[in-house]
Amino acid sequence: MSSDRTFALVGNPNTGKTTLFNALTGLRQKVANYPGVTVEKKVGTGRDRHGAAFTVIDLPGAYSLDAKSPDEEVTRAVLRGERPDTPQPDAVICLVDAVNLERHFYLATQVMELGLPVIVVINKTDEAEERGITIAAKRLEERLGVSVVPMQANERVGMEALQVALSASDLAQPQWTAVEDGDPATRYTAIETLLEGTVARSEEDRQTPSDKWDRVLVHPILGWVVLLSIVGGLFFTLFSLAGYPMDLIDGTFGWLGEQVEARMAEGDLRALITEGIIGGVGGVVIFLPQILILFFFIGLMENTGYLARVSFMMDRLMSGVGLNGKAFVPVLSSYACAIPGIMATRTMESARDRLITTLIAPITSCSARLPVYVMLIALMLPVGTAGQKALVMIGLYVLSIIGVYTFAWVFNRTLEKSEKTLMVLELPSYQRPSWREITLQMYERGKIFLRRAGTVILGLSIVLWAMTTYPKSDSEDGSEQLAYSAAGRLGKTIEPVIEPLGYDWKMGIGLVASFAAREVFVSTMSIIYLGEEAEEDSVRDRMAEETRADGKPAYDVRTCLSLLVFYVFAMQCLSTVAVTRRETNSWRWAILQVVYLTGFAYLAALATYQIGGFFLS
Amino acid sequence: MSDWQSWAAPAVVIVTVAILLWRNLRPAKEASCDEECDCGKKE
Numbered sequence: 236m237s238s239d240r241t242f243a244l245v246g247n248p249n250t251g252k253t254t255l256f257n258a259l260t261g262l263r264q265k266v267a268n269y270p271g272v273t274v275e276k277k278v279g280t281g282r283d284r285h286g287a288a289f290t291v292i293d294l295p296g297a298y299s300l301d302a303k304s305p306d307e308e309v310t311r312a313v314l315r316g317e318r319p320d321t322p323q324p325d326a327v328i329c330l331v332d333a334v335n336l337e338r339h340f341y342l343a344t345q346v347m348e349l350g351l352p353v354i355v356v357i358n359k360t361d362e363a364e365e366r367g368i369t370i371a372a373k374r375l376e377e378r379l380g381v382s383v384v385p386m387q388a389n390e391r392v393g394m395e396a397l398q399v400a401l402s403a404s405d406l407a408q409p410q411w412t413a414v415e416d417g418d419p420a421t422r423y424t425a426i427e428t429l430l431e432g433t434v435a436r437s438e439e440d441r442q443t444p445s446d447k448w449d450r451v452l453v454h455p456i457l458g459w460v461v462l463l464s465i466v467g468g469l470f471f472t473l474f475s476l477a478g479y480p481m482d483l484i485d486g487t488f489g490w491l492g493e494q495v496e497a498r499m500a501e502g503d504l505r506a507l508i509t510e511g512i513i514g515g516v517g518g519v520v521i522f523l524p525q526i527l528i529l530f531f532f533i534g535l536m537e538n539t540g541y542l543a544r545v546s547f548m549m550d551r552l553m554s555g556v557g558l559n560g561k562a563f564v565p566v567l568s569s570y571a572c573a574i575p576g577i578m579a580t581r582t583m584e585s586a587r588d589r590l591i592t593t594l595i596a597p598i599t600s601c602s603a604r605l606p607v608y609v610m611l612i613a614l615m616l617p618v619g620t621a622g623q624k625a626l627v628m629i630g631l632y633v634l635s636i637i638g639v640y641t642f643a644w645v646f647n648r649t650l651e652k653s654e655k656t657l658m659v660l661e662l663p664s665y666q667r668p669s670w671r672e673i674t675l676q677m678y679e680r681g682k683i684f685l686r687r688a689g690t691v692i693l694g695l696s697i698v699l700w701a702m703t704t705y706p707k708s709d710s711e712d713g714s715e716q717l718a719y720s721a722a723g724r725l726g727k728t729i730e731p732v733i734e735p736l737g738y739d740w741k742m743g744i745g746l747v748a749s750f751a752a753r754e755v756f757v758s759t760m761s762i763i764y765l766g767e768e769a770e771e772d773s774v775r776d777r778m779a780e781e782t783r784a785d786g787k788p789a790y791d792v793r794t795c796l797s798l799l800v801f802y803v804f805a806m807q808c809l810s811t812v813a814v815t816r817r818e819t820n821s822w823r824w825a826i827l828q829v830v831y832l833t834g835f836a837y838l839a840a841l842a843t844y845q846i847g848g849f850f851l852s
Numbered sequence: 853m854s855d856w857q858s859w860a861a862p863a864v865v866i867v868t869v870a871i872l873l874w875r876n877l878r879p880a881k882e883a884s885c886d887e888e889c890d891c892g893k894k895e
Contacts (some may be wrong), residue, residue, distance in 0.1 A: 502857030507864060694872045701865040809876075 241290040241322060242354075242401070243314060245346055246330030247339055248296030249543075249663060251358045255330060255388040256293040259397075283402035292324060300345040304584045314349055326352040326406045328397075333363035333370055333385070336434055340426045341419070347379070348413040352406035355383045356397060361390075362664055367437025375433045380410035445540075445664040453544050453662075462545060466632070469532040470625035473609075477524040484524075485773065488517030507700055510762055515696025518761030518774060519688045519754045522606035523681060529602060530680040533571065534673035540665045542567070547662060556640050557647035562592045566639060569599035571680070573811045577818055591646045593818055594828055597811050598638040598804060600631060602684070603753045607802050610757055614778055615795035627799075634803050642831075687752070696758045699748050703762055717741070717763065722748075736801070736837070737794040737844040739783065746801075753807045793851045797844040805836035 244259075246252045260279025277293035294313055295306035309318070316323025329346050331339035336357070347353055357370060376383040382400035386393030411429075414422045451457050492509045499505040536542045549563040561583050569576030576596045580589040600608075608631055612624050699722065708719035717723045718740075725747060726740030733743050741763055749756035764777035781789040806812065806829045816825040 500857070503861035504857035504864070507861045690875075694868050694875075697865055697868040698872070701862070705862070 239287045239289060240325045241292065243324035243327045244291055244293045244330065245310065245314070245327055245342070246296060246358075247298055247332065247342060250296070250330045250332050250339065251388045252293060252296060252330055255328075255356065255358070255386070256291060258388060258391055258394060259291050284398050285402055287402075289401065291328075292321065297342060299342055305581045307584075314346065314351070324351065326354065328354050328356055328401075330356045330358055333357045333360045334366060334368065336370065336430060337423070337426055340430065341422060344411060344414065344422060344426060344429075347409040347411040350408070353379075353381050353409050354397070354400045354406070355379065355381060356388075356393075357383065357385045358388050360385045360393075361387045362443075365443050365664075369435045371433045371435075375430070378410070378429060378433075381407045443664065445662075448665055449544065449662065452541065453547055458544070458548050462548070463629075465532070465536070467625060467629060469529070470628040471621055472532075473525050473528050473628070474612075474624040475621035477528055480524040481521050484521045485517070488513055488520070491517075503704070506704070507697065510765060511697050511700025512693065514761040514765050515699065515758035516688050516693050518758045519606060519692050520685065522609060522754075522757075523684060525605050525609060526602055526684045527677050527681055529605065530571070530677045531673060534676040535668055537676075538666075538668040538672055540663045543662050552640065553643075556644040558588055558591060558643050562588060562643075565592050565596060566599055569596040569601060572601050572603070573597045573599065573808065574814050577811070577814050580818065587650055590819060590824065591643055591650065593815055594646055594824065594831075595639050595642045597806055597808065597828065597832060598635055598642060600635040600803065601753075601808075602680075603808065604802055606754050606757045607749075608799065610760070610775065611790075611795045611799050611802075613775055614790045615792050615799075617779060631799060631803055634800070638804055638835075687754075691752055692754060692758055695748065695751060695755050696762065699744075699755070699759055699762050703744070722763075735844070736840045737797045739789055741781075742789075742794075742798070749807050751807075751809045753802060753805075756802070791851070793844055793847040796847055797840045800843045801836045801840035803836070804832055804839055806832040 244252055244256055256277060256279060259281045261281070279291050279293070280288055281291060282288055292313065294310040297307040297310040299307070300311045300314070301307075312318045313321050314324070314327065327346055327349075329343045331343050343353075343355060355375070357372060360370070363370065370385065372383045372385045382403070384393055384396045384400055386397065412425075414425050416422075452461055492513045495505060495508050495513065499508070533542075536545070546563045546567065549566075553562055562580075565576045565579040565583075567576075568579045573596045576599065577593050580592045580596075583589045583592065608628060612619075612627050616623055616627065702722035702725070703717055703720045705721060706719065708716050710716060710719070718727070722744045723740065726743040729743045729747065730738075730740040733746065738746070744763060745756045745759040748759045760778060761774045764774050764781070778790050779788070783789050812825050812829055815828055816822055819825065
């Protein structure tokens, strides 16, 4: 498809840029309510009213062109035609928020000074109306000499007028006198003059429904009560509701194993398929329902606008450890996966804040930890209710939050200081959740989880099976064979180091194997315990029956707690190490991250087990 | 005990290790995105 013209889409974060981009190009994209979601460069094509194709470049959200963050740098460079990988746009679609017109014109006026034709889109006119703000778009159009289009991008209101503006053969240059003075106050004075008589505000103080909700949801005490209740509800659902589909998945993999056993003669390859592939992959895939429930809740909070409020509340805590609330977006993303979380640090202006956030991001309890947590909590509380299990889970998440804050504080005190940056956080209006968006997000996340299970976990499960099978001993006994194998020898070698933590050599195999990816701990347990005696028992039953030399259960409360604490802090993710190296452009920080997290995880697990000895038998 | 299985299983393991090494050591396709954990690429 040939493109006649290229438009750049520019605006502050959270102005509805992604929504407008989707409307113009028809490409599917994630719509988020918290700031800073547009990080990657996005390009799409659309057609104007004459059928001519045009290209749209969705540039990262920026508050100004005074490039502070890497994102803003990209926006400025593309608009100036300084990036070799992107052609300079022919015109700019500048998106401003009708509710905060003065502040959004800070960027818009800077864009107008670049000498490119501009179309100004005033978005969220419905919200402005709700707040009693009226904007005389025609008058503004006359003053600027360019098209000014009022819109409600999420409802496609004003799309027709924008299409007309895009289809004009000659796009106009704005009549705007450049503000030479670099002082923001001078620019704001010029903006005030520009907008004089174009924006009318109702005298009465209009309380929108969002304002009323916010009185409770961001309240210093009530806000936290609500947040904890929501998180508690999430984990309760995780344990109570996920059981049924998990049994179904477990049954399916069990049936699959039986089919292979019925059709193949006994031998190494059959063992590899049933114990290594079906056992290893099935052991992880069984947690798909939990992953889907987690992302349903995250999607719901994000989609309704509540997540931005959580960000706002966290800012108060973030500032206490020297970071601003912008760090919360990467930290929050890390709860899904540390990799996009670390990449989201690009929205932060200060290189020092970016580094600190990157270093602490892997402490957040990412979704890969979920299978490990669920398995160990079930072992620890075999007859516990869903509520009790949810409480332990909340405890683990709280522990990870404490870890994030503690290490942020430590790094803030030890790393060289730089200038403080201010955070601008907009709270979008609450909206009805889009079930389609939430389902789509759950589907995407489920797909990623299954893709990992079918690639990385599958590969590692096969390698682990080989390590537990070769070299072969003459003994027919499964335990003796495991002890004789390469994995068994490795576990026995590290046993003296992990013994003070309450772990035996079999757990040691799991720890070493899961260094590449945390979920591998679960599949390793499946291979080790089901491989020994492939009977009807589930892995959890086999683990619960496992005893130490003195006859006591191997997975008692102390050991399970120690393992849980280890997994809260340990790095155990090679992909994250690679991304840290890439984002910091140095092996030094990546190695420091592995060393400090693994070292602290060891000490924390050691303390848990040893102190636990005073209270638990 | 099938004899052919005793060499087929190690062969599968060797191929798997080769694929894992290739996946991890090949030059990254895209400098800004990791394929294991999605990072917002929807295009």
